[in-house]
Amino acid sequence: MKKYIWIGCLLMMHLACQKLDIRPLTIFGNATLSQLTDQTAKMTTEMVDLAENATQHGYCWATTPNPTVSNTKVELGALNRSAESIISFTSDITGLTPNTRYYLRAYVQVAGEIFYSEQVIFNTLETSPFISANSVNNINNTTAETQGNILRLQTGISYTQYGHCWATQTGPTINDAKTELGQPTAAGPFTSNLTGLQAAQTYFVRAYLIISTGEVIYSNELTFTTLSN
Structure with missing residues (x-):
């Protein structure tokens, strides 16, 4: 009798494990900050293995670490489980x-529970000019020399x-064309x-400065005309 009870317990455990999805509901992948x-700013996040349909997803951010949906957020709506292994969303x-440091996380809401990605930390740019184009000199028929000035490099920006x-x-x-x-x-x-x-x-010429996230900061514009042959 005990033998049959033991077999029955094993069978029930097996059936329960078959019904139990032990995978994490979401796995957030690569996150890219741009523009x-x-x-x-613009944020793109990959999400791998969405085990169930999501009722809401988006981004939340704050000036303190580990923001939640109680902070400022953008809601991108429901998200259906896809046959694709990777889902990407942008906002x-x-x-x-x-000139402020922000902490940002992607989030997804599934079955009433909210899951967050790892946070991305970034600094917004300052509003005053970073770079200027000052003058164009030594103009010939095929060459010229131009001067620029980096006015400042903002702390926290690479x-x-x-x-x-x-x-x-x-x-x-x-x-x-560029130098x-x-x-x-x-x-x-x-x-x-x-x-x-x-x-x-x-010709029209501008100085430029590229930051590590790929954005390009341009200066004012100068114009000049090369000499004739």
Whole structure:
């Protein structure tokens, strides 16, 4: 008799384990912060293994660690379980204060319970100018020299590159011709030599500064015309 009771218990345990999903409801993957400004940012998060449909998901943030949905948040709505192994969602983070450190987490609500990702820490930019384009000198038919100035490097922000960019249309970007002067370590003036120019051509030039999240800060714009042959 005891033997049959023991077998019955084992069978019940087996059936219970089959019904029990012991996987975590969500596993948050890669998180990417981009398009950082003085008052906004964009956040993208990957979520792996959504075991059930979610009634709500989004982001929450605060100026103190480990924010929750009781803090400022953006709600992106319900999220259905997908056959895809990775779900990615993106949102603009707005209404931020310039030159302020923020803590941000993704969240998902499943069956009345809220799950949070690891927090991302970032500093918004300051509002005053970072970089300026000062002058263009030594203009020839195919070359010129331009001066810029890094006015300041904000504490808490990492920078990867700086220089000048130029084009024959207004609003040049780093996708146009440019100089790369390396990673800036201090504020101060700098010079770029512009080469490969066309004779008797009007150019527009701006200084630029790239921060580690990929955003590019541009200066005011200068214009000049090369000499004819």
